[in-house]
Amino acid sequence: MTAVRAVVRRGGAWLPLIACTALAGTACDLALPAALGRAVDAVVAHSGTAGWLRLCAGLIALSVGCDLVMTYASAVCVADTTAWLRRRLVRHLLAVGPRTGLDTGDLVSRVTSNAADAALAGPSLLSVATGIVPPIGSVVLLALIDPWLAAAFLAGLALVAVMLRTFTRHTADVLTRYQRVQGRLAARLAESLSGVRTIAAAGTVDREAARVLEPLPELREQGALTWRVLSRASAQAGIIGPLVEVAVLTAGGLALATGRISAGGLFAASRYAAMGAGLGALTSVLGQLARARAGNHRAAEVLALPTVPYGNASLPDGPGTVRFRQVSVRAGDTLLLDGVDLTVPGGAAVAVVGRSGAGKSVLVALAARLREPDAGSVLLDGVPLVRLSHAALRAAVSCAFERPVLVGERIADAVGLGSEPAEVRAAARATHAHDFVSRLPAGYDTPLAEAPMSGGENQRLGLARSWRAGRLLILDDATSSVDMVTEMQISRTLTEDHGRRTRLIVTHRPATAARADLVVWLDSGRVRAIGSHERLWDDPRYRAVFQ
Numbered sequence: 001m002t003a004v005r006a007v008v009r010r011g012g013a014w015l016p017l018i019a020c021t022a023l024a025g026t027a028c029d030l031a032l033p034a035a036l037g038r039a040v041d042a043v044v045a046h047s048g049t050a051g052w053l054r055l056c057a058g059l060i061a062l063s064v065g066c067d068l069v070m071t072y073a074s075a076v077c078v079a080d081t082t083a084w085l086r087r088r089l090v091r092h093l094l095a096v097g098p099r100t101g102l103d104t105g106d107l108v109s110r111v112t113s114n115a116a117d118a119a120l121a122g123p124s125l126l127s128v129a130t131g132i133v134p135p136i137g138s139v140v141l142l143a144l145i146d147p148w149l150a151a152a153f154l155a156g157l158a159l160v161a162v163m164l165r166t167f168t169r170h171t172a173d174v175l176t177r178y179q180r181v182q183g184r185l186a187a188r189l190a191e192s193l194s195g196v197r198t199i200a201a202a203g204t205v206d207r208e209a210a211r212v213l214e215p216l217p218e219l220r221e222q223g224a225l226t227w228r229v230l231s232r233a234s235a236q237a238g239i240i241g242p243l244v245e246v247a248v249l250t251a252g253g254l255a256l257a258t259g260r261i262s263a264g265g266l267f268a269a270s271r272y273a274a275m276g277a278g279l280g281a282l283t284s285v286l287g288q289l290a291r292a293r294a295g296n297h298r299a300a301e302v303l304a305l306p307t308v309p310y311g312n313a314s315l316p317d318g319p320g321t322v323r324f325r326q327v328s329v330r331a332g333d334t335l336l337l338d339g340v341d342l343t344v345p346g347g348a349a350v351a352v353v354g355r356s357g358a359g360k361s362v363l364v365a366l367a368a369r370l371r372e373p374d375a376g377s378v379l380l381d382g383v384p385l386v387r388l389s390h391a392a393l394r395a396a397v398s399c400a401f402e403r404p405v406l407v408g409e410r411i412a413d414a415v416g417l418g419s420e421p422a423e424v425r426a427a428a429r430a431t432h433a434h435d436f437v438s439r440l441p442a443g444y445d446t447p448l449a450e451a452p453m454s455g456g457e458n459q460r461l462g463l464a465r466s467w468r469a470g471r472l473l474i475l476d477d478a479t480s481s482v483d484m485v486t487e488m489q490i491s492r493t494l495t496e497d498h499g500r501r502t503r504l505i506v507t508h509r510p511a512t513a514a515r516a517d518l519v520v521w522l523d524s525g526r527v528r529a530i531g532s533h534e535r536l537w538d539d540p541r542y543r544a545v546f547q
């Protein structure tokens with residue numbers, strides 16, 4: 001409900017305008033039958049007809065004007081709120097970090113279609129609130145014409161109210177389920193698209209299509225249920241509406257026969273009865289409100305994900321010493337790292353080796369705060385990483401991965417992340433990416449989408465992107481797809497890093513480990529040994545790591 005309130009508040013200046021125009025339009029609609037009634041009486045009495053007709057025309061024009069302004073204001077309000085909510089969701093998701101626990105496709109559906117639904121909350125709430133005014137006004141005005149007319153109208157209105165209440169309850173449930181199934185479908189599609197090459201190569205397109213579309217029957221069922229609830233409510237409104245009119249007209253006919261009301265009074269009463277009967281039309285607005293509530297609920301689930309908290313400390317001068325103090329990491333009942341106690345000397349090139357699954361990636365992710373330890377702490381130059389400000393951490397530490405995802409429009413954006421062109425080029429030269437980037441049609445300005453790259457070229461750009469690290473450079477198998485000669489060159493650049501930054505290099509290649517100042521050998525989540533590659537090489541179990 002808090003999320004709905006925030007979304008409604010975001011409606012800002014538009015909501016008062018929508019409310020004012022809706023109320024002004026309703027006032028015109030309520031005044032019109034009375035004016036028309038007077039016009040009818042004037043026609044019967046052959047006097048003053050023109051004045052009443054002019055008033056009726058004026059009321060109609062005003063009502064249409066209000067309607068137009070309200071439609072425009074509602075559209076702008078919804079568009080503005082949708083954009084605001086999407087920005088909030090995207091910012092929050094990026095602040096949550098890599099582990100949201102939600103599927104990518106599901107998140108996309110929450111940020112796109114569910115956010116647009118959620119933004120309907122403000123205008124829909126107002127439409128419901130102002131939609132109640134005509135029947136209330138009708139009762140009052142009918143009572144002024146004749147109390148029996150109001151009594152007949154109220155009896156019908158009670159039925160409409162019961163019908164709307166049932167409708168609202170059912171629609172909210174069905175729409176929430178519908179949006180959930182939609183999210184599941186989107187999640188499967190996103191998953192499939194990320195592995196589209198594998199699917200094509202394995203010839204499992206049909207099986208995969210069936211898997212992605214598996215929730216479709218449930219989606220259809222929920223969609224059909226929505227329409228069933230809506231059509232039942234419309235049918236009920238279609239029956240109750242005329243009943244209300246007939247009841248009011250019967251009471252009005254009797255009042256006219258006994259001379260309690262005039263012909264104009266009866267005409268006005270029939271119009272008010274029609275207005276009250278039109279309350280059934282609120283079903284579509286209530287449906288919209290239910291959609292908005294379901295959308296808000298799904299947006300609120302995203303906004304409730306905890307973000308990574310940062311401190312406000314900056315780093316003192318230092319060589320970039322990394323200290324893992326009794327660090328443990330768990331995944332469920334499994335210990336991925338078990339009490340790791342390790343000091344990585346500042347300015348050193350340290351290779352992290354071990355069999356597949358030993359915990360190398362988990363260890364180096366801790367040094368970049370891409371993961372949090374379940375126990376223990378990680379310090380950079382004596383400062384616990386959790387105490388560092390976001391800016392201080394990201395300026396000091398950068399990572400390159402085995403499968404880097406390049407973001408941005410052009411190659412320069414992907415490498416520089418906003419840095420100056422000269423820095424981009426220097427980073428690309430250092431990581432041996434400059435030559436192949438220069439051969440691209442527009443060099444560093446080549447759009448990423450038009451730059452088909454090999455795995456090794458992609459890795460080199462990822463490496464260039466991480467080159468900005470101020471104090472600690474983390475390479476997680478970041479040159480595994482690069483050819484041997486280039487890898488040797490990169491390895492040399494890394495080990496001779498003139499900036500003397502600390503380098504943590506996860507590797508499976510003995511040549512890279514041999515160049516490092518120090519090797520950390522991980523085995524089943526524990527540090528098995530620390531030393532030079534040369535010394536460790538004497539151990540056949542160490543040599544087996546590279547086989």
Ligand SMILES: Nc1ncnc2c1ncn2[C@@H]1O[C@H](COP(=O)(O)OP(=O)(O)OP(=O)(O)O)[C@@H](O)[C@H]1O
Nearest residue numbers: 331332336354355356357358359360361362363477
């Ligand atoms: N979020 C997670 N949930 C459950 N298990 C995880 C999670 N992250 C990693 N693991 C497990 O932790 C173990 C260590 O993973 P890690 O990626 O660090 O291995 P690695 O030594 O880098 O292996 P490789 O050389 O194959 O990349 C693996 O068994 C992996 O399955």
